Amino acid sequence: MMMNLFSIFDPSTNIFNLSLNWMSSFLGILFFPMIFWFFPSRMMVFWNKIFCTLHKEFKMLIGIHSFNGTTFMFISLFTFILFNNFLGLFPYIFTSTSHLTISLSLALPLWLSFMMFGWINNTKHMFAHLVPQGTPSVLMPFMVLIETISNVIRPGTLAVRLSANMIAGHLLLTLLGNTGNSLSTILISLLIFTQLLLLILESAVAIIQSYVFTILSTLYSSEII
Template sequence: MMTNLFSSFDPSTNFFLPLNWLSTFLGMMIMPPMFWLIPSRTNFLWTKIISTLHTEFNTLINNNNLKGMTLMFISLFSIIMYNNFLGLFPYIFTSTSHLILTLTLSLPLWLSFMIYGWLNNSIHMFVHLVPQGTPPILMPFMVCIETIGNMIRPGTLAVRLAANMIAGHLLLTLLGNIGPSASFLIINLVIIAQMMILILEAAVSMIQSYVFAMLSILYSSEVN
C-alpha cells in the first residue's frame, strides 16, 4: 500500500536486499544469447538501428582520428532505452527516473570531455567561451554566461531524462488511483487514457534516450 504519491518511485523493497536496482542489469542476462542464435527480425531491426545511429553519430563527430567513438554513444543510447522500456512494465523499477543513475551517466562523460578539451585544445575551449561577433564590452558577461551554461550541462542532461520518466509514470499513477471510486463509464475512459499515455511513454522512452546520446555527442564535438 502506497504511503504517498511518490512512494512508487522509492528505490526500496521489503526484502533483505534492494532488489529494484537489479532491473538495470537484467539486460546482461537477456541480450547476450541473441548473438549466438539464428538472426531474427528483432536482430535485423536492431542491426538497422545501430547502423543508422552509427552513420548519424559519425557525421556529428566529424573527426576521423576518433574511430570507434560512436560505439560508446550507441551503447549509451541502448542502455538508456532499455531501462526506459523496462520501466513501462508493471512492478519493475524504473532506474532512469532517479538522478543517481542519470548523473552517473552524464557527469563522467562531461568531465572527460572537459579534461580532454582543456588539456589538449585549450585555445579552442577559450574560443567557445566568447561567441563570434560579440561586442568587446559584452565579452566578460558572455564568458560568465557560457561558463555557467557549460557547468550545468550534466545536470540538465540528468534532470531532463529523470523528469520525463517520472512525469509519465506519475500521470499513470494518478489515473490509476481514480479507478476504485469511479463509475463503469469513468473506468473505461481511464483505461483508454492510460493506454494512450502508455503509447506516449514508449515514444518518450526512445526519444529521451536519443536526445541524451545526441546531446552528449554535441558536447564532445565542441572539444575537438
C-alpha cells in the same frame, strides 16, 4: 504502503535484506536471446539497422576528426537508457532512470571526461568557445561568464531532463489509476482506454528521451575537437 505520491519511485525492493533496487538496470540484457549472439536472426538484423543509422548520425555530428569507435560508446549509452526507460513501464519493476543516481552517474563522468580532454589537449580551442564569434569587446566578460555557467550546468540539465520526463508520465498514470475505485463502469472503460493511450505516449517518450540524452552528449563531445 505508499506514504505519498512519489513513494512509487522509492527503491525498496529487497530479498533476504539484500538490496535489489538497481537490478532492473541489467534486465535489458535478458531481452537478447541466446540466438542473437550466435548467428544472424531477424532481431539481430533489426538492431543492426538501428545501430548503423545511429552510427552514421553520430559520426556526422562528431565530425571526421573523432577517434575511431567513439560512436559505439554513444550507441551503447542509447541502448542502456532505452531498455531502462522501457522496463519502467512494466508493473512492479523499479524505474532506475527516474532517479538522479543513475542519470547523473551517466551524465557527469561523460561531461568530466570531455572537459578534461578538451582543456588538456585543445586549450586554445576551449578558450575560443567561451567567446562566440562577433561578440563586441564590451560584452566579452559577460559572454565568458554566461558560457561558463551554461557549460557547468550541462550534466545537471542532462540528468534532470531524463529523470523528470520519466517521473512525469509515471505520476500521471498513477494519478489516473488511483481514481478507478470510485468510477462507474463506463468511466472505468474510458479510464482504461486513456491509460493505454498514455502508455503508448510513454513508450514514445522512452525512445525520445534516450535519443535526446545521447544526441546531446554527442554534441557536447563534438565541441572539444
